[in-house]
Amino acid sequence: xxxxxxxxxxxxxxxxxxxxxxxxxxxxxxxxxxxxxxxxxxxxxxxxxxxxxxxxxxxxxxxxxxxxxxxxxxxxxxxxxxxxxxxxxxxxxxxxxxxxxxxxxxxxxxxxxxxxxxxxxxxxxxxxxxxxxxxxxxxxxxxxxxxxxxxxxxxxxxxxxxxxxxxxxxxxxxxxxxxxxxxxxxxxxxxxxxxxxxxxxxxxxxxxxxxxxxxxxxxxxxxxxxxxxxxxxxxxxxxxxxxxxxxxxxxxxxxxxxxxxxxxxxxxxxxxxxxxxxxxxxxxxxxxxxxxxxxxxxxxxxxxxxxxxxxxxxxxxxxxxxxxxxxxxxxxxxxxxxxxxxxxxxxxxxxxxxxxxxxxxxxxxxxxxxxxxxxxxxxxxxxxxxxxxxxxxxxxxxxxxxxxxxxxxxxxxxxxxxxxxxxxxxxxxxxxxxxxxxxxxxxxxxxxxxxxxxxxxxxxxxxxxxxxxxxxxxxx
Numbered sequence: 001x002x003x004x005x006x007x008x009x010x011x012x013x014x015x016x017x018x019x020x021x022x023x024x025x026x027x028x029x030x031x032x033x034x035x036x037x038x039x040x041x042x043x044x045x046x047x048x049x050x051x052x053x054x055x056x057x058x059x060x061x062x063x064x065x066x067x068x069x070x071x072x073x074x075x076x077x078x079x080x081x082x083x084x085x086x087x088x089x090x091x092x093x094x095x096x097x098x099x100x101x102x103x104x105x106x107x108x109x110x111x112x113x114x115x116x117x118x119x120x121x122x123x124x125x126x127x128x129x130x131x132x133x134x135x136x137x138x139x140x141x142x143x144x145x146x147x148x149x150x151x152x153x154x155x156x157x158x159x160x161x162x163x164x165x166x167x168x169x170x171x172x173x174x175x176x177x178x179x180x181x182x183x184x185x186x187x188x189x190x191x192x193x194x195x196x197x198x199x200x201x202x203x204x205x206x207x208x209x210x211x212x213x214x215x216x217x218x219x220x221x222x223x224x225x226x227x228x229x230x231x232x233x234x235x236x237x238x239x240x241x242x243x244x245x246x247x248x249x250x251x252x253x254x255x256x257x258x259x260x261x262x263x264x265x266x267x268x269x270x271x272x273x274x275x276x277x278x279x280x281x282x283x284x285x286x287x288x289x290x291x292x293x294x295x296x297x298x299x300x301x302x303x304x305x306x307x308x309x310x311x312x313x314x315x316x317x318x319x320x321x322x323x324x325x326x327x328x329x330x331x332x333x334x335x336x337x338x339x340x341x342x343x344x345x346x347x348x349x350x351x352x353x354x355x356x357x358x359x360x361x362x363x364x365x366x367x368x369x370x371x372x373x374x375x376x377x378x379x380x381x382x383x384x385x386x387x388x389x390x391x392x393x394x395x396x397x398x399x400x401x402x403x404x405x406x407x408x409x410x411x412x413x414x415x416x417x418x419x420x421x422x423x424x425x426x427x428x429x430x431x432x433x434x435x436x437x438x439x440x441x442x443x444x445x446x447x448x449x450x451x452x453x454x455x456x457x458x459x460x461x462x463x464x465x466x467x468x469x470x471x472x473x474x475x476x
Contacts (some may be wrong), residue, residue: 037472041079044463044470048113049084049450052123052150058084058452059153060461061125062470065109076107076129082153084452102153106162108143112176112446116150117188120245122161123151126190130173143173145192145237147246165237165250171196175268180236182253184302187239190250191303195232195267195287232267232285233257236303255303256283256294264290264311273325273334276359281307282336284320289340291320291353295360314366316351317342322387329422330400333358337369337390339405343383348373350388350405350416352423367423370416375409376434377443382409388416391449393476394456402476404430404460407444411435413462415476430473433464442466449475 046063065076080102109131116123130143149161177192234257237250258265266283273280281294281303291312296305317340324337335352342348350370356363373385386408390401403416403425411434416425435441445463452459460473 038464038467038469039081039472040468041463041470042468043465044445044468045465046112046446047448047461047463047470049448049452049461050080050113050116050125050150051450052082052116052153057082058450059150060084060470061113062463063110063113063127063446065107065131076105076110078104078107078110078113078127078148080104080150080153084450085454087453104148104160104162107146108168109173111174113148114177114179114190117179119147119188119239120242122149122158122246124149124161124246126165126177126179128174128177128192130168131175142168142170143194144168145174145177145190161246163246165190166252167249176270178270178272180272180303182236182255182303183238185239187241187245189239190237191234191255191270192236193232193234193266193268193270193283231258232265232287234261234266234270234283253304256307261285261292261294261309262311264288264292264309266292269320269322271323271325273336275325275334275355276357276362278360280360282323282325284323284338286320289316289318289320291316291338293360310360312353312364312366316340316366317347317349324388324390326390326401328352328390328401328418329354337388337403339385339388341383341386341408343375343381343409345372345374345384348375348384348410350385350403354423369403369423369425370405370414370427373405373407373410373414376411377409377441382443384408384410385414386410386444387446389447389449391458391475393458397476404447404449404475406447406462407433409443411441411444413444413447413460413473417476430460430475431462431471433467440466442469 041062044062044064048061050059050061052059060081062079108129111128114126116125124147127146127148129146144164144166147163147165152158152160172194174192174194177190179188180191182189234255236253236255239245240248240250256265264285268286270283273282278295283294284291293310294307297308319341321339321341325334326337328335335354337352339350349368352367352369354365356365375382375384386406388403388405390403392401400418405414407413412429413431415428415430418425433442433444442464443466445465447460447462449458449460458475460475462471464471
């Protein structure tokens with residue numbers, strides 16, 4: 001577990017934002033010689049394709065954060081490149097007009113963002129903030145959820161909006177949020193997973209367990225440690241209504257914690273998924289490596305009603321890195337795609353869960369889709385393989401989805417193509433960012449995939465932290 005903490009520090013550091021100009025666009029060469037486009041954005045961490053103005057205008061959002069040379073936290077920034085549909089990325093070589101960037105500052109370690117929604121008459125996104133906020137950390141490092149307006153990108157007459165829906169709390173950080181009407185009052189609320197995992201105490205606990213694990217007084221030692229080092233919670237913030245949604249506080253409500261979730265409370269990633277006629281909340285206890293799902297017994301009940309839970313016993317690694325709901329094998333039923341986060345190649349893998357009977361309570365077969373992924377980025381805490389994201393290629397190419405694996409500490413982006421045999425995939429390298437004799441390697445961050453022009457193909461937007469670039473790849 002201690003490796004994970006230092007990986008996140010090394011992966012997602014921030015410098016200052018620049019305007020993307022012609023001189024900031026360069027051609028790079030893929031492994032098979034294809035021309036790609038690279039946008040210069042210093043130390044990017046995550047990308048997300050937003051569809052603004054009712055879905056008509058695609059834009060690229062880039063989350064960036066980190067520390068300066070002295071280890072001091074820098075202000076979190078989000079950069080948005082609008083009008084992606086007006087640029088042919090495959091043929092764009094810096095000869096077009098300057099690409100404008102709208103930059104929003106004043107955030108605290110911005111992580112993943114939601115899709116846009118109209119709240120109280122404005123189109124906004126919600127940003128999950130914070131990281132490495134220990135119980136003894138400064139309040140400025142603590143996380144919360146912030147609403148950012150995106151409608152002013154298309155309409156310059158509108159002023160930008162930044163509204164934190166809840167005061168920052170020491171020791172908590174938020175990695176993801178999602179819009180959902182939790183209490184059936186007709187208003188979209190915000191569901192979040194948060195954690196305050198303390199790597200120092202986690203390291204201490206792991207070493208004690210390793211050396212003294214068989215001694216009877218280990219439980220006594222663990223009682224002396226504060227429980228926060230493994231603590232996760234799923235909380236939701238109630239939309240106060242149009243009058244105060246963009247200015248007032250959203251009431252925090254606890255949904256799941258270790259007490260009511262069998263010590264497997266969600267803490268980082270989650271997704272909703274339709275499985276066997278039920279809406280399932282896929283919400284692992286990521287830091288503990290426990291894959292967990294929740295659902296309502298009555299589909300018509302609010303999500304605030306008592307939930308059922310299933311914890312899978314398989315060992316998928318020390319951290320569940322991300323989750324996605326998609327039909328991978330073409331049987332008409334949704335599967336769960338996810339990866340882990342491991343420094344040891346033999347444990348680093350991409351997995352899928354196949355609900356063979358179509359029921360959330362029935363038999364499940366786990367499949368390893370890719371394994372033995374070597375972490376090449378030097379430094380303590382580096383790990384692989386990053387997030388796995390499935391997408392549907394053009395129908396003439398395949399009726400089953402392809403999978404893009406971000407690589408992370410492997411410094412390579414992979415494409416997994418389904419073979420004729422079910423659950424078998426061939427892997428190829430889409431982008432190689434490993435160290436060469438003339439250039440240092442780069443971590444490959446959180447990738448998003450979108451269809452942003454009239455081509456049937458989709459584009460992958462790959463943040464390369466150490467190269468200060470976001471590369472755009474035209475996918476098969």
